[in-house]
Amino acid sequence: MMSIAVMKSAVHASWLALLVAAFSAPRTIAAQSGPDSTAEVTVGLALSGGSAKGLAHIGVLRVLEERGVPVHVVTGTSMGAIVGGLHAIGFSPQRLEDVALEVDWDGLFGNLGGPPEPPSFDNSRGQHIITLPLTRSGPRLPSNLISGQAIFQLLARLTWPAHDVRDFRLLATPFAAVAVDFETGEAVRLDSGFLPQAIQASMALPSIFEPVKIGDRVFIDGGVTRNLPAQDAIDLGASVVICSDVSEPLLPADSIATALKAVSQAISFAGNRSNEEQRVLCDVVLRMQFERGAGMEFNRAAEWIALGDSVARANIAAIRAAVRGSRPAVARQFSETPDSIAVRTVRVTSNDDRLKQKTVLASLKIDTPGWATAEMLDTALDRAYRGGRYRLIRYRPDSVPDRDETGPATTGERVLTVYAERVDPAKFGFGFRYEGRYKASLLMSGIFHGVGNATSDVRIDLRLGQQFRFAGDYLHRSKPGLALAAGGGIDVNRTPFDVFEEGQAVAELDFRTAAANGVAGFALGSRLVAALRVHGEYSRWRTAIAPEAGDTSVTFYTIGGAIRGNWYGTGYFPRSGAALLVKSEFASSTIGGGLTFSHHIVDAGAHIPVHSRVSILTRATAGAAFGDELPLNYVFTLGGASQYYILPDRQFQFFGLEMQELAGRAIQRFSLGLQTEPITNVFASVQWNTGTTYDEWDFDIEQYINGYAVTFGAETLLGAIALTLSERTFKEAPNVRIDFGSRF
Numbered sequence: 001m002m003s004i005a006v007m008k009s010a011v012h013a014s015w016l017a018l019l020v021a022a023f024s025a026p027r028t029i030a031a032q033s034g035p036d037s038t039a040e041v042t043v044g045l046a047l048s049g050g051s052a053k054g055l056a057h058i059g060v061l062r063v064l065e066e067r068g069v070p071v072h073v074v075t076g077t078s079m080g081a082i083v084g085g086l087h088a089i090g091f092s093p094q095r096l097e098d099v100a101l102e103v104d105w106d107g108l109f110g111n112l113g114g115p116p117e118p119p120s121f122d123n124s125r126g127q128h129i130i131t132l133p134l135t136r137s138g139p140r141l142p143s144n145l146i147s148g149q150a151i152f153q154l155l156a157r158l159t160w161p162a163h164d165v166r167d168f169r170l171l172a173t174p175f176a177a178v179a180v181d182f183e184t185g186e187a188v189r190l191d192s193g194f195l196p197q198a199i200q201a202s203m204a205l206p207s208i209f210e211p212v213k214i215g216d217r218v219f220i221d222g223g224v225t226r227n228l229p230a231q232d233a234i235d236l237g238a239s240v241v242i243c244s245d246v247s248e249p250l251l252p253a254d255s256i257a258t259a260l261k262a263v264s265q266a267i268s269f270a271g272n273r274s275n276e277e278q279r280v281l282c283d284v285v286l287r288m289q290f291e292r293g294a295g296m297e298f299n300r301a302a303e304w305i306a307l308g309d310s311v312a313r314a315n316i317a318a319i320r321a322a323v324r325g326s327r328p329a330v331a332r333q334f335s336e337t338p339d340s341i342a343v344r345t346v347r348v349t350s351n352d353d354r355l356k357q358k359t360v361l362a363s364l365k366i367d368t369p370g371w372a373t374a375e376m377l378d379t380a381l382d383r384a385y386r387g388g389r390y391r392l393i394r395y396r397p398d399s400v401p402d403r404d405e406t407g408p409a410t411t412g413e414r415v416l417t418v419y420a421e422r423v424d425p426a427k428f429g430f431g432f433r434y435e436g437r438y439k440a441s442l443l444m445s446g447i448f449h450g451v452g453n454a455t456s457d458v459r460i461d462l463r464l465g466q467q468f469r470f471a472g473d474y475l476h477r478s479k480p481g482l483a484l485a486a487g488g489g490i491d492v493n494r495t496p497f498d499v500f501e502e503g504q505a506v507a508e509l510d511f512r513t514a515a516a517n518g519v520a521g522f523a524l525g526s527r528l529v530a531a532l533r534v535h536g537e538y539s540r541w542r543t544a545i546a547p548e549a550g551d552t553s554v555t556f557y558t559i560g561g562a563i564r565g566n567w568y569g570t571g572y573f574p575r576s577g578a579a580l581l582v583k584s585e586f587a588s589s590t591i592g593g594g595l596t597f598s599h600h601i602v603d604a605g606a607h608i609p610v611h612s613r614v615s616i617l618t619r620a621t622a623g624a625a626f627g628d629e630l631p632l633n634y635v636f637t638l639g640g641a642s643q644y645y646i647l648p649d650r651q652f653q654f655f656g657l658e659m660q661e662l663a664g665r666a667i668q669r670f671s672l673g674l675q676t677e678p679i680t681n682v683f684a685s686v687q688w689n690t691g692t693t694y695d696e697w698d699f700d701i702e703q704y705i706n707g708y709a710v711t712f713g714a715e716t717l718l719g720a721i722a723l724t725l726s727e728r729t730f731k732e733a734p735n736v737r738i739d740f741g742s743r744f
Contacts, residue, residue, distance in 0.1 A: 041327070042238050042326070042327075043240050043326050043329070044073045044075065044234065044240065045061075045074045045075070045084070045241075045242050046228060047074065048077055048229075048247050049077040049203070049223035049247075052296055052300070052304060054078065054080050054082070055079070055301050055308075056304045056305060057076075057080060057308060058093055058100060058305045059093075059308025060244045060311070060312045062094075062308075062309055063309055063312035063313055065092070069319055070326050071329055072237070072329055073236040073237055074087060074088050075230075076176075076178070077223050078227070081222070085175055088171045088173040088174070088175035089171055089175075090172045101302060103298075108154060128445065129431050129742050131447075132428045133428075147210045147392045147421075148200060148209045149392055149394075152394045153382065155195075155199055156374070162336070163195070164397070165334055167191070168192060168193075169191055176236055177189075177199055177201070177202040177222070179198070180220050180226075183218065185224075186225070191236070197212060200212050202222045204219060204221050206221065206224065209221075226274050228245055228275050229278070230281040234281060241281060243278070243286065244286045245275070245286060249272070284319050286315055297680070338412075339373060340371045340373045341373075341397060342370075343366065343368050343369065343371070344400050345416070346366055346415075347415055347417050348360045348419075348420060350419065350422065351422070355420055362480045363387055363481065364381070365380060366380050377395060381394065381395065384420075387480050388449075389449070393419070393421070394419050395416055395418050397414040397417075398416075425448065425450055426446065426447070426448050426449070428446060429443070431445075431719075432718070432742065433719070434739070434740045435740070438465060440465060441465030442463070442465060443462070443463050443742070444464075445460065446460045457474070458474050459473055460472045461744075466495075467494070467495045467644075468495075469491070469494075471489065471491045471492070472489055473487060473490075474487045482522065482523075484520075484521075484522060485529065486519065488518040493512070494513075496510060497509040497541070497660060499663075500660065500662075503658075508543075509632070510541065510542050511633055512541070514537070514538045515537040516535075517533055518534045521561075527566055528566075529565075530564075531562060533559070533561065533562060537557075537558075538554075538555045540553035541632055554594075556594070557591050558587045560599075563581070563583075564583075566579045566580075572720030572742075576615060577606070579604065579606075580604050581601065583649055584599070586598045594629075595627075597629055597630045597631075601622075601636075603620075603623075603649070604620055605618065613676055613677040614674065614677075615676075616674060617672070617674065617685065617687060618673075621667060621691070622667065623649075624665065624666040624667075625666070626665075635665065636650055637650065637651045637661075638654040639654050639659045639661035639662060640658065640660070641653065641737040642737065643743070644659075652669060654669065654705075655687060655689050656689070656705065656706065656728030656735075657705070662705075664693030665694065665695055666693060666698065667694075668691045668694075668704075669689060670690055670691060671687055671688065671689035672689075673709075674687075686709070687708070687711070688706065689706070690705065708726065708728070709724055709725065709727075710724070719742040720741070721738070723736070723737075724738075
């Protein structure tokens with residue numbers, strides 16, 4: 001017979017087993033209260049990270065709204081934080097979808113080059129494939145590829161109504177974003193602070209985006225430790241959690257065929273364990289199945305939203321069962337930031353003591369005291385960033401204390417706190433290019449900021465290949481924005497020059513020049529420069545390939561002026577923008593050198609977007625040179641499928657002709673085309689150009705030559721690749737040209 005002590009032990013063991021089972025059972029059992037339950041159900045929505053795949057959360061929200069499923073709290077990680085944060089301040093699913101389809105995601109995540117380079121009096125120079133910080137010991141790898149400037153500006157605009165809310169539990173729907181402490185690896189629930197900053201911290205993927213500093217802590221993407229924030233929804237008060245999960249599963253072992261996949265798999269182990277732990281806390285898990293690589297396909301936003309919609313509809317019965325007994329979701333009323341705010345003063349903080357407050361204020365151009373809107377502040381940040389001085393610049397409106405050094409507070413006034421990070425004082429740029437005429441070329445550049453003062457710069461370029469160039473220039477500006485500017489430079493180059501007769505190359509000349517110049521004028525940001533220029537040049541050209549050899553050299557000096565503007569977007573195939581060059585220079589034997597001539601050029605182009613993926617391309621050029629003593633390298637030429645930059649104001653692209661096939665003292669050219677982007681970063685265009693050169697200025701449209709081209713290309717991490725088929729008469733096989741790399 002069993003003793004009393006044994007019976008008591010058995011009873012205790014049974015109760016212990018029941019308690020363990022109760023606390024360890026999935027929340028799906030505990031949370032499904034019956035209709036007679038008196039417990040009030042609070043519904044939480046946890047949105048995982050997943051880059052572009054996270055846009056599927058919008059489809060989930062749409063179904064929940066249509067079916068009357070309440071959401072009382074929302075948490076999000078990375079892209080889930082963007083969707084969840086905007087929903088928490090009142091964005092409807094339809095408005096979220098509109099944002100997802102309208103945002104230029106490539107512009108947000110594609111600015112790998114960082115801030116624009118500062119202005120130059122020769123801003124026709126090309127781009128680098130990569131730019132690295134330059135230290136005394138040489139170039140070093142950057143800590144991140146994207147500063148996140150464009151992301152902050154977008155989030156600041158979208159979250160403007162909640163800029164005064166510092167406790168996210170007081171939003172229309174209580175909200176928290178999940179980020180990771182960069183020092184400890186701890187997942188941190190961000191439910192207070194400045195909303196756009198908290199969201200950005202949640203998506204700051206290490207090595208890709210700049211970590212976000214908030215107070216004394218530095219944060220990175222929450223997906224590193226907790227990609228599915230179910231626990232955080234519970235901590236905000238949810239008793240039932242619906243989890244929208246777009247996390248990718250681990251790869252099967254037999255599919256890991258590359259080192260990159262192996263590293264990705266190893267990094268995913270911890271995140272996968274966290275996802276499994278968080279799914280146990282979910283009452284309903286909405287898992288989305290994506291193909292590999294979908295995380296960066298933002299161009300498929302509509303498709304991902306539709307996927308979230310279909311998965312939520314397929315699981316609506318389980319969702320209704322889980323939320324049975326919940327109260328209707330009534331949006332809380334929170335005090336929205338008015339359309340415009342009164343800014344008492346601007347305070348600047350920085351990561352660099354050398355960055356002076358007055359320099360930052362001059363870049364922003366915010367009048368204080370005064371009124372500011374979201375658009376005005378966004379324009380101020382954009383203007384400052386495009387000046388090329390800051391890796392990152394952002395703002396936070398703070399309430400004015402009742403008493404501070406700025407004087408008595410007025411109701412509703414703000415102190416605008418601006419945080420600015422200075423660009424690396426020295427950078428090394430590298431470019432590579434291959435094309436049909438000059439084959440492979442390398443470009444190496446040193447760019448030095450703050451030489452002499454905060455708004456002065458030095459740039460040194462070395463180009464190696466059939467075209468050689470060594471150039472250096474210095475530009476000093478009196479202040480950011482519109483400013484007086486002065487500088488100078490040297491330029492030594494060597495380039496082959498083809499001579500044609502009746503469409504056939506009959507000789508090749510070897511050009512060598514050495515020049516120095518001084519300039520003074522105005523600079524407006526990094527886009528527009530207008531200056532007067534004094535130029536001295538020694539030029540020598542000799543016959544490299546021809547029946548008879550020859551050798552000629554000249555020395556001359558010119559005085560002139562130029563206006564250069566470049567508003568094109570980034571990349572080899574910009575979707576929008578414009579460029580302008582107006583230049584005149586005069587040489588006279590009275591100022592030395594023995595040559596008298598003048599040279600004038602107007603060149604303007606534009607890419608006009610008519611659809612998110614379609615642009616009209618147009619360009620017009622007119623130029624003339626006068627005088628009997630014109631140096632040969634000042635002759636205008638037309639021809640070639642690519643634009644060249646050794647003599648950018650004298651050699652011009654023209655489809656249907658060989659490089660430099662037409663040459664003369666006057667030039668006229670017009671082009672028109674259509675560019676489309678059927679797949680993100682994949683382009684196709686059809687273009688027509690017409691024009692000619694003359695021995696002296698004339699206008700005879702009957703002498704114009706027509707040319708046509710079809711180009712297929714793509715932007716890659718190593719630069720662009722372009723295949724161009726061009727023709728003039730459609731009676732012969734098209735001329736095929738391949739261009740790969742960056743333009744310089």
